[in-house]
Amino acid sequence: MAKIAVLLVDDEEDFRFIFIRQIKRFFPDSEFEFFEAGDGEKALELLRTGIKPSIIILDYTMPKMSGTELLRTIDREHGNLLHVPRVVLSGYIGEDAIREVESLRCDYIEKSINTKVFYQQFCRYLTEKLGLSCKPTTP
Numbered sequence: 001m002a003k004i005a006v007l008l009v010d011d012e013e014d015f016r017f018i019f020i021r022q023i024k025r026f027f028p029d030s031e032f033e034f035f036e037a038g039d040g041e042k043a044l045e046l047l048r049t050g051i052k053p054s055i056i057i058l059d060y061t062m063p064k065m066s067g068t069e070l071l072r073t074i075d076r077e078h079g080n081l082l083h084v085p086r087v088v089l090s091g092y093i094g095e096d097a098i099r100e101v102e103s104l105r106c107d108y109i110e111k112s113i114n115t116k117v118f119y120q121q122f123c124r125y126l127t128e129k130l131g132l133s134c135k136p137t138t139p
Contacts, residue, residue, distance in 0.1 A: 002031075003031045003032065003033045004030055004031065004032050004033070004054045004055070004130060005032075005033050005035065005051060005052060005053045005054045006032055006033065006034045006035065006053060006054065006055055006057060006133075007035050007036055007037070007043060007047070007051065007053040007055070007056045007057065007058075008020070008035065008036050008037070008040070008057050008058075008061040009037045009038075009042075009043040009057070009058040009059060009062070009067075009070065010038070010058065010062070010089070011038050011039055011059060011060075011062045011063055012097055014034050014040065016066055019089075020032075020034050020036075020059075023122075023126075024133060025125050026119060026122075026134050027123075027134060027135070029133055029135070030133075031130050035051050035053065038062075039062050039063050039064045039065060039068060039125070040058075040064060040066070040070035041064050041071070043058070044070070044073060044077070045069060047074065047077070047078055047081075052080075052081075053081070053084055054084065054085075055084060055085045055086065055087070055089055055129065055130060055131060056074070056081070056084055056085070056086040056087075056127075057086070057089060058070060058086070058087075058088055058089070059090055060088050060090035060093050060097065060101070061090065061093075067088050067090070067101070067135070068097075068100055068104060068120070070100065071101075071104040072086065072104065077078070079080065081094075082109060085129040085130070086104075086105070086106045086107070087106060087107040087109055088101045088107070088108045088127060089108055089109050089110075089111050090108070090111055091110065091111050092110055093108070099115065103106075105106065106120065109121050109124065109125060109126075
């Protein structure tokens with residue numbers, strides 16, 4: 001089985017740590033390789049090293065570069081990644097921001113206060129986008 005390369009861009013280190021742990025728990029039969037970045041500039045540095053993510057997961061609000069700025073830059077500099085699924089995970093960002101995200105061929109999942117609901121939504125998303133088999137457990 002090929003590794004699933006995940007580019008995870010979020011300025012909250014605690015969120016990245018918990019998110020990675022939960023995804024590995026929900027998808028025990030899948031092998032992931034996570035590339036973490038705390039902001040858009042670090043994400044671009046990782047992409048420039050030649051990593052080829054299977055999926056790009058990013059926050060909307062980050063220091064130095066917003067999620068939408070990052071998506072536009074990826075489109076400009078990495079045309080070979082246009083087919084890669086990408087999803088913004090963020091707190092409530094408003095309808096205009098959601099439309100902007102979607103106009104950049106990106107999905108949006110709200111970081112819910114209820115972590116069980118959030119991870120159930122994300123499980124469904126990965127199952128749909130990457131064909132993975134989710135084994136939900138209690139977070």
